[in-house]
């Protein structure tokens with residue numbers, strides 16, 4: 001399944017109240033959105049037909065999120081869905097995730113593009129291939145180690161995979177608290193040490209497996225529930241464990 005088709009399903013079934021896209025290019029992925037959207041790219045040239053109420057920002061994500069109120073274009077509504085597809089270097093994707101989670105709802109889903117490089121060359125920080133994922137794959141290890149509370153799902157869409165992150169906690173500051181040490185460890189020189197498990201795609205869900213689960217419905221239903229009193233993380237864990245397997249569920253967090 002091509003990633004646009006998968007994103008279209010996410011929009012249809014999650015029915016997000018607000019959508020964030022970092023990295024627009026020609027609008028191909030943005031064209032899958034139908035809700036109030038904030039779209040950021042310093043060099044977009046939109047040729048796709050858009051079908052959403054979009055606020056476009058010709059700037060970098062770092063500049064955009066340094067503004068006093070990044071939720072101003074949505075009237076304060078947090079993002080229920082985010083697509084991170086800007087600059088494919090580890091530190092940019094890492095910062096983009098920190099911003100995106102801070103301005104997401106707890107039912108929100110953050111999707112990274114390009115987490116499954118098909119070769120070490122494709123993952124290079126110094127681009128020298130046509131198709132290029134860069135070293136965004138490093139986020140997999142970072143989230144597993146620093147944020148086991150998140151539900152993180154690798155999805156084998158064409159061409160270079162997506163990473164779905166749910167069970168978001170907008171108040172969690174673990175990643176920004178450890179920002180410097182994470183950068184020191186995970187911004188690595190080429191050639192990239194891409195784990196063989198990843199190159200062989202041994203931990204990747206086929207897209208249809210995720211779409212056949214009820215995870216998207218669990219998240220969509222949460223929109224109608226007041227935040228207080230709903231154990232959304234528990235519902236996500238139950239859905240993922242039942243339909244996708246315990247290995248994909250968030251870790252139990254005490255306290």
Ligand SMILES: C[S@@+](CC[C@H](N)C(=O)[O-])C[C@H]1O[C@@H](n2cnc3c(N)ncnc32)[C@H](O)[C@@H]1O
Pocket residue numbers: 022023024025026027028029030040041042043044059060061062085086087092
């Ligand atoms: C791979 S393209 C996006 C493709 C688009 N999401 C799609 O799937 O149709 C990456 C885009 O990120 C933009 N970009 C580069 N640096 C950026 C930054 N710092 N912040 C936001 N966007 C950035 C580039 O201008 C480029 O258009």
